[in-house]
Amino acid sequence: MRRIVIISDTQMPYEDNRAMRNVINFIGDYQPDAVVQIGDLVDYPEPSRWNAGTKSEFQTNVLRDSDYAKRKFLAPIREVYDGPVGVLEGNHDLRPRTYLAKNAPALADAKFFNLDQLLDFDGFGVELLPAYYDIAPGWVAVHGHETKGMSQIPGRTALSKALKAGKSLVMGHTHKLAVCPHSTGYDGRFKVTYGFEVGHLMDARKASYLKGGPANWQRGFGLLLAGRFDATPVPVPVDADGSFVVDGTRYGALVRSKTGRFTSKSATCKAA
Secondary structure, X not given: OEEEEEEXXXXXXXXXXXXXXXXXXXXXXXXXXXXXXXXXXXXXXXXXXXXXXXXXXXXXXXXXXXXXXXXXXXXXXXXXXXXXXXXXXXXXXXXXXXXXXXXXXXXXXXXXXXXXXXXOHHHHOEEEEOOOEEEEOOEEEOOOOOOOOOXXXXXXXXXXXXXXXXXXXXXXXXXXXXXXXXXXXXXXXXXXXXXXXXXXXXXXXXXXXXXXXXXXXXXXEEEEEEOOOOEEEEEEEOOOOOOEEEOOEEEEEEEEOOOOOEEEEEEEEEOO
16 A cells, blocks of 8 residues: 655745654655645745735745755755655745746746746656646545635535546645545445545744734645555644644654643654
8 A cells, every 4th residue: 555645835934844844754754655745835925916016026035935945845855755756836836937927928938937947856856746646546636726716614625626526636725634525326336535635834923924824724734545446535633733643653742841831852752
């Protein structure tokens, strides 16, 4: 059975540092068969409609944030894991090209602003994956921005897109964490289609454009356990301290002092 780790919406440089560090350490321990970052790896807040007409619109933050993502995400993963790594483009990953297409169309086709070039995918051995990527038997992966529509109920957006695609579907984009199944058939013969949303690894407090942060987001990531004919979705919630439990082991649990307050040291321990 293939074990696939699915990460979404890290929104670097607005990632949750503790959660990110713990997930990368987990990948090193778990050694999955593949790691897929399913979109919005980088936030690219400038240039965009959020800062149009301000001085930050003209800063070189695209290069700064690309270098940050290479140092803080791709390089650390490659230090602990040498297996397949794939990345889908999210709407935030596309911001530099979207901005150019609108404001400097003569430069919109410049390959330098493609995500795989900005983040040196070739150098890190990373594959740029297409939308509706066949990630497992009976399953496709998208970021989620490709078609319109978003439900406030976790899992429902993915299920709606899955039913349209005719396959179970895993996605990010909503920043929600849930598995939502739907059965069709009769007389005991049923087909189950799943919508799987894998949460986010963002620290919403870092992004000033959110103005106080969202109300219904869940930190987490996902696992797909893929067999020959189908796959089982496993959502992994990430706690407020950045730790999480997989297969009975808590990864990244913070050490508490005698008073119950968190200390700066981290550890891996068995879950209660």
